[in-house]
Amino acid sequence: xxxxxxxxxxxxxxxxxxxxxxxxxxxxxxxxxxxxxxxxxxxxxxxxxxxxxxxxxxxxxxxxxxxxxxxxxxxxxxxxxxxxxxxxxxxxxxxxxxxxxxxxxxxxxxxxxxxxxxxxxxxxxxxxxxxxxxxxxxxxxxxxxxxxxxxxxxxxxxxxxxxxxxxxxxxxxxxxxxxxxxxxxxxxxxxxxxxxxxxxxxxxxxxxxxxxxxxxxxxxxxxxxxxxxxxxxxxxxxxxxxxxxxxxxxxxxxxxxxxxxxxxxxxxxxxxxxxxxxxxxxxxxxxxxxxxxxxxxxxxxxxxxxxxxxxxxxxxxxxxxxxxxxxxxxxxxxxxxxxxxxxxxxxxxxxxxxxxxxxxxxxxxxxxxxxxxxxxxxxxxxxxxxxxxxxxxxxxxxxxxxxxxxxxxxxxxxxxxxxxxxxxxxxxxxxxxxxxxxxxxxxxxxxxxxxxxxxxxxxxxxxxxxxxxxxxxxxxx
Numbered sequence: 001x002x003x004x005x006x007x008x009x010x011x012x013x014x015x016x017x018x019x020x021x022x023x024x025x026x027x028x029x030x031x032x033x034x035x036x037x038x039x040x041x042x043x044x045x046x047x048x049x050x051x052x053x054x055x056x057x058x059x060x061x062x063x064x065x066x067x068x069x070x071x072x073x074x075x076x077x078x079x080x081x082x083x084x085x086x087x088x089x090x091x092x093x094x095x096x097x098x099x100x101x102x103x104x105x106x107x108x109x110x111x112x113x114x115x116x117x118x119x120x121x122x123x124x125x126x127x128x129x130x131x132x133x134x135x136x137x138x139x140x141x142x143x144x145x146x147x148x149x150x151x152x153x154x155x156x157x158x159x160x161x162x163x164x165x166x167x168x169x170x171x172x173x174x175x176x177x178x179x180x181x182x183x184x185x186x187x188x189x190x191x192x193x194x195x196x197x198x199x200x201x202x203x204x205x206x207x208x209x210x211x212x213x214x215x216x217x218x219x220x221x222x223x224x225x226x227x228x229x230x231x232x233x234x235x236x237x238x239x240x241x242x243x244x245x246x247x248x249x250x251x252x253x254x255x256x257x258x259x260x261x262x263x264x265x266x267x268x269x270x271x272x273x274x275x276x277x278x279x280x281x282x283x284x285x286x287x288x289x290x291x292x293x294x295x296x297x298x299x300x301x302x303x304x305x306x307x308x309x310x311x312x313x314x315x316x317x318x319x320x321x322x323x324x325x326x327x328x329x330x331x332x333x334x335x336x337x338x339x340x341x342x343x344x345x346x347x348x349x350x351x352x353x354x355x356x357x358x359x360x361x362x363x364x365x366x367x368x369x370x371x372x373x374x375x376x377x378x379x380x381x382x383x384x385x386x387x388x389x390x391x392x393x394x395x396x397x398x399x400x401x402x403x404x405x406x407x408x409x410x411x412x413x414x415x416x417x418x419x420x421x422x423x424x425x426x427x428x429x430x431x432x433x434x435x436x437x438x439x440x441x442x443x444x445x446x447x448x449x450x451x452x453x454x455x456x457x458x459x460x461x462x463x464x465x466x467x468x469x470x471x472x473x474x475x476x477x
Contacts, residue, residue, distance in 0.1 A: 368469050375462060378460075386455075
């Protein structure tokens with residue numbers, strides 16, 4: 001009723017507005033539904049296409065990977081087969097060589113045995129002959145001696161056998177005891193007084209605390225031992241590795257130097273051979289050309305006129321001069337282009353270095369300064385230690401010389417007072433002592449010289465390294 005009244009007042013305008021609003025809403029909803037459905041269909045289609053493409057790519061990649069893997073595995077298999085074949089060949093060669101060596105050794109052993117048996121047989125025959133020649137009394141004496149020796153050997157063998165049998169029986173008895181103890185029940189084993197005391201101590205609180213302390217001490221000692229052994233083994237392994245690396249480096253340097261010298265010698269020999277052959281060919285060519293020139297010139301002199309000669313000579317000279325000028329011009333142009341290219345390259349390198357390598361230069365300088373300071377400190381320490389050692393050695397030497405002088409003066413005084421007591425043996429001993437002392441002093445002096453030479457070498461090497469580092473810095477700047 002209210003709507004009707006309102007419509008009658010307004011003349012139906014409100015109804016039209018409401019209808020327009022409702023139509024607009026419905027149109028919006030329908031358009032949104034259409035767009036949403038269309039976009040969903042498009043997205044699904046795109047997704048399907050992308051899924052297909054990705055599936056194709058993955059299949060291709062997987063196929064390529066499988067092919068590559070199969071190829072690599074085949075290569076590995078081939079290499080392994082070749083390795084195994086080589087190793088089998090080497091092993092077969094080794095086995096054949098070892099078999100040949102063993103056969104040779106066996107043959108030698110057989111030859112030695114045969115020779116020894118022959119010698120024994122000859123000695124037996126000679127003994128038999130001699131025994132037949134000698135009277136029977138001597139034979140009886142020998143037989144008695146042999147029987148006595150045999151009896152002694154048999155008695156020794158019997159004692160050894162009895163001792164071994166006694167040891168075996170004792171071991172078997174111990175084993176049987178252990179078995180019987182294991183087979184006995186636990187209650188019977190625990191009945192002994194000592195075990196009962198130990199068990200009672202373990203059950204008490206005091207016994208458990210002491211046991212824990214002991215076990216903790218043992219474990220701590222064990223861990224410390226293992227730690228120390230591990231550290232020492234690592235240090236030793238590092239030292240051994242350094243030494244081995246130094247040795248291998250020296251060996252490789254020696255080998256490389258020898259190889260280079262051999263190659264240079266071989267190249268020089270080949271170069272000399274080539275030079276000889278080329279010299280021979282050139283000499284033959286020059287002789288042929290000179291002979292041909294002489295023949296041509298003689299023919300020209302006899303047949304052709306001199307005007308034609310002058311023309312040709314002038315043409316030749318002109319051509320030669322033109323060629324020379326062309327060569328000069330080409331060389332000049334090449335030099336100019338090369339210089340310009342070098343300048344451009346230098347400028348380019350300077351630009352790149354100035355942009356990129358400023359920080360690197362500063363870091364290099366800092367590292368070099370630190371290294372130089374470190375080396376200087378180490379050298380100062382070494383020098384201080386060496387100076388202290390040398391001063392101590394010199395003081396000891398001077399003290400020894402003083403003591404020796406005092407001893408010599410005392411001995412001289414004694415000898416002057418009691419010349420009869422100084423026997424030639426004592427004189428020899430004194431002379432030997434003096435010679436030994438002089439030899440020791442000479443060896444010490446030689447050691448000092450060697451150490452000084454080593455120090456000079458090290459200082460020279462340090463100077464060279466410092467100069468190289470300065471050159472590198474200058475080049476970077």
